[in-house]
Amino acid sequence: MVDVEQKQGKATPSGDLAAEYAQWQSNDRREIIPPLGFREYWYPAVLLKKVGKHPKHVKILGTDLVFFRGKDIEVACISSVCPHRGGNFQEGDCHWKGTITCPYHGWTFSETGELLAVLVEGDDSKLPHLGINARTYPTRVLKGMVFVWMGEGEPAPIEEDVPPEMFREDAHVLFHLEYWLVNxxxxxxxxxxxxxxxxxxxxxxxxxxxxxxxxxxxxxxxxxxxxxxxxxxxxxxxxxxxxxxxxxxxxxxxxxxxxxxxxxxxxxxxxxxxxxxxxxxxxxxxxxxxxxxxxxxxxxxxxxxxxxxx
Ligand code: FES
Structure with missing residues (x-):
């Protein structure tokens, strides 16, 4: 029931309505929404044509990523932070297809993140045999767009996160990228x-x-x-x-x-x-x-x- 004061806009809701309002407030979950976004999803990251001979930097969910052309996979994605001493892969090189080399000490990783060589130490280096890995992210290219799985666990089926037209041969998809300065x-x-x-x-x-x-x-x-x-x-x-x-x-x-x-x-x-x-x-x-x-x-x-x- 709505009382007279409430009708006149002078009071907060009372009776059933107040209980409903309190319930609504207690159900407010906005504070637990991650400010940088949900991670366990596929995200569109970069157009395939923008991934060339040099590492391509993209920031997603506050994480700096680097994309480069793969050998066995179309596009690889790696955290831009080198696991050695934090060198920035954005400034790195792709000397050989499917690899990326850190600009600091020349540690060279495969498209799956495995350390293959330490260029400053020569082939005698034991480091490539210690199982050192850089953080990589699964990718999938659809209609010329590189999607990346930002989650920690196994990737969910990409079909759950991506419009079905992305898988249809008869669908023509146009992309427009625009950055908004807003959370x-x-x-x-x-x-x-x-x-x-x-x-x-x-x-x-x-x-x-x-x-x-x-x-x-x-x-x-x-x-x-x-x-x-x-x-x-x-x-x-x-x-x-x-x-x-x-x-x-x-x-x-x-x-x-x-x-x-x-x-x-x-x-x-x-x-x-x-x-x-x-x-x-x-x-x-x-x-x-x-x-x-x-x-x-x-x-x-x-x-x-x-x-x-x-
Ligand atoms: S910081 Fe990357 S190779 Fe040393």
Whole structure:
């Protein structure tokens, strides 16, 4: 129940609502989210064409990595910190294919991180026979993009973290890389929160349909194969048309304020319905889920998939 003071906006929630609010607060887990990101995932790292004769530096999750061409694998990835005395592999050399040499004392490692030679000691050196290894990271090249597994354990199937189009021969994938000076949590939250029906209500695309109402519960979160967390947005297929407007009782007004949008919606109605009937291609979802939910979703740690069908 909501009391009078609360209705007037003068009090914090009471009764059932207060209990619900307290529960919500106790469930707040934001503080345990790692500021530098979740590690047990595959991440897009660098375009294959950018990995050439020299070590290519990329920083991911606060870790400095170096990519270079492999011999038995397409692209190798190694921590930029040399296990000898911390020399920086970013300044190193790839004298022989599938190897990287530290710029400080010439320790030379294979694409799997095994120490092969110490160039300053000659072939008599015993060090290459002691089982010394540099930290390497598994990689996979798909559609010209090098993905890297940042986790400590065995890599999960990359299919769980990468859009299915990356494996389809008939899919054309375009890449655009851009650095944002923001912590990853803000950008992911922005993709998942409920600002769009208000902030973007008059953009060309969202203006084609009735104004959105996300409801008090928000999108549904779920896990794929017990690890890949996803948040799905509620959209299009099989869903009833949203209301033209909503009366807000405490406010005493309706939203949206005018009905001009209906004319605009009518003009785009045919195209919107036709697009909504197109089959989704998101194979991570079960077929039944694809029917129920559209293809838009947020897939942790940082993939946002937008369904532009309708
Ligand atoms: S620090 Fe890398 S070889 Fe010595």
């Amino acid at each position: 990853w949590r803000q950008s992911v939250e922005n993709a998942a929160d409920a600002h769009a029906p208000y902030v973007h209500r008059n953009s060309f695309r969202t203006g084609q349909v009735a104004i959105g109402f996300s409801g008090p519960v928000g999108p549904r979160a779920d896990a794929v194969n017990g690890r890949a967390s996803i948040v799905r947005s509620f959209r299009g297929r099989g869903i009833q048309d949203p209301p033209t407007f909503v009366n807000f009782t405490k406010l005493g007004h309706k939203w949206p304020k005018s009905r001009w949008r209906r004319l605009w919606n009518w003009a785009f109605k045919y195209g919107v319905k036709r697009n909504a009937k197109a089959k989704p291609t998101w194979s991570v979802l079960e077929p039944a889920q694809q029917e129920e939910w559209g293809g838009s979703l947020l897939h942790l740690p940082g993939m946002v998939r937008l369904d532009q069908r309708g």
